Amino acid sequence: MKSAFKLNQIIRKMWFLPTMFAAGAIATVATAHYSAALLPQELPIDISESAIEDILTIIGSSMLAVATFALATMVNALSGASQGTSPRAVRLIAEDRTAQASISAFVGAFLFSVVGIIALSGGFFTASGRLILFAATIVVVALVVGALIRWINKISSIGQVGETIERVEAATTAAFCEIARTPLFGCCEREAAQHGAVAVHADRVGFVQHLEPAELQKIAEEDDLWIHVVARPGIYATRAQPLAMVAGPVTEGARRRIRDAFVVGRNRTFDHDPLYGLVVLNEIASRALSPGVNDPGTAIGVIHAQIRILDTWMTEKPGQRPAAAFSRVSMRRITPQDVMTVAFRPIVRDGAGNVEVCLEVCEALQAIRAAAPHVFGRAVAETAVDLLARARSDMSHPPDLRAVEQAAAALVHADGTAGHAPARHPALDFEDRRGAE
Template sequence: MRGGYLAGRGAYMIRQITKRIWFRASLFSIAAILTALVAAWVAPFIPYELSLRVGGKAVDNILTIMASSMLAVTTFALSASVTAYGSATSTVTPRATQLLIDDRFTQNALSTFVGTFLFSIVGIIALTTGLYGAEGRVVLFFATILIVAIIAITLLRWIQHLSSFGRVRDTIERVETVARRAMQAWAKAPHLGAQPPVAVPDSAVAIYSAEIGYLAHIDVTGLARLADRQDLTIHIAGLPGALVHAERPLAHVVGAFDDEARKSINAAFSVLQDREFEQDPRFGLIVPTEIASRALSPAVNDPGTAIRVLGSVQRVLCDLVDTDRGEDAGRHERVHAPHLAIADMFDDAFRPIARDGAQIIEVQLRLQKTLAALAGHAPSSFATIAAHHANAAFTRAAAALGKGDDVAVLRAAARLVRREP
């Protein structure tokens, strides 16, 4: 928990870097280059008799083949990845594309292909310049055989991976995974590990952002350390996902503090141009709903995807009440953070589907059943707001469907949400 959801700004920035494809590609490439060069260092430890059994030209031919083939494979892999990103952007939602870009297997495969290409080039250059003796060629030969085996396995897995990568179902599952992780993290440590909100004193000083964008991450641990050190009380004004600007404060601070402390407080709030999933459970409900809305558009007309999204959203919301609180809950006594409003999450999850699928009885029935299931699963938390959305969805659908059996069936389903006979 502390290593991810409640991690400090430094750990957050490191995670942002390690998720980038260039980072993995660089590591694999450096490892490949070192593997090629270390053969010259290991050469003195190779028996001379073994070097006689390995032909001098064997390594040259293999490396030449690998260099030419890996260039083609890398180009193919990049083209397939870009196609998947474009497909997700046009057929699912642009907000889910980053999850495909961050896919670890894709990054590892591309990094392996690039690293192998560089290994081959460095090996050929070293052989041409005479860096290796006969014994060094032996080491390079066995290293090359090992890399060929790795490439064969990676390529086969990559081909299998492409069969689902970037498809609608695959993207929905990826969004659900990160959304459930964020919701479970919030349930384990509500208010980001801080205290619930209280009334902000009039003497509190507002801290504003110098940037315009979305709150992506809040270093609550860093704020708590600063508050303990300088005897402050910090009231966070908005949760990750909130749009901040020069007129909307990041936090209110009670107590005396200097400019250095002000800079530290400001630095604890990471502001980006796009929302992120990690500390933003609501974003994990907005993205699948966008997928459903696109599927319900007249151009796509895919109610099955919307129905699948409703099941995904239901599982995410259930995690909020099913996950037990962890040891990090409320551990920062001098920092207060807002509530995660259930009404807002239901608005994010169900209102767009109720609007865009108003004329499709199958979607409306599944929507009512999902709301009824949530109301029954956690009556104290969900029943009232679920009944409100059931009424609103029925009103929209009745107006769109007109008179007929569909409206009667839908009315009966809406009554189940309100627990009416």
């Protein structure tokens, strides 16, 4: 659902968890006051206001310093990740739940202590209320200790190149698994852009972040239309790049509803756009291969991550959808050529003069072809040809060039794959089978 997608984007914001913890802190103090009516006024244990106030004062003063330090560390980590990896990867670090939960616990504990001290100073609590507040304070101290332990463990890796690559890989793998289960989001593949089809453009320029095929199907059924989605998530919608092509009598109301079925924003997201993750990984690799950094090991680490991602894509089983789902909505599938171009062309371009990187790319291509030879055969061969041409242009040491030529030639000519059209993997064929039924 469109609303669920937007809610998920809000929940991931760095301010969301601190806000929830702060609200929880205020609610805890209020609960301690109103719950006192459920307990008898005379209790065997009477916690003095000064004792609780002293504890809350210690918590408040220490948590203010800790929260400030944690936020400064987070800012430095985001800045370091932006400079050392890719600015597009910063969002994933900012969405790290461990870091967010730790900072939120510090902020929430600080606000709990401030509200508690104010309430105590105003005589807000009875003896029963003070007991409940004291118990809540002990719980808050335990939560803070746990948050400190998690934060100490987290700051040793947050923002580092290896950890950033892992986070991008995890987000990209999740997007590819979704595409493997539903390659066309439940739509069919036949072209709806028939003679006389009308283009529907976005009302503002931006990246398509999400679409609602169920809503498009509903519009098509009600107005007797056929809708072909041109802009999958990740496409930059402009006046020249429409959202959809519509065959049939299109009213202005239908145009508006079709636009509303797409979420268009300023930036790409990882959720439904698997190629974006590959783009970010390649930005990390390209920065590592620049002369100023000269870190081929990071580029090789990116190559290994891409192998794992594509292998998971090929081994993920298609999901099950009803045969009649979204039969009036179609879109183009992501092809192996699309994936291979995005995954390896930047690395091949920037690492063509490095023999270690070139040989690692050849090994990666061999592994990908072995995982799905009929799917990636042609795409692997084309990438190997591009690699060989660039290596011949950039490499000056003959033995290095011969090693790359041998590795690339084996990929181009192995089993005659380059001369045959690639077949589809079952994960890519599911929507076709469903349409045939």
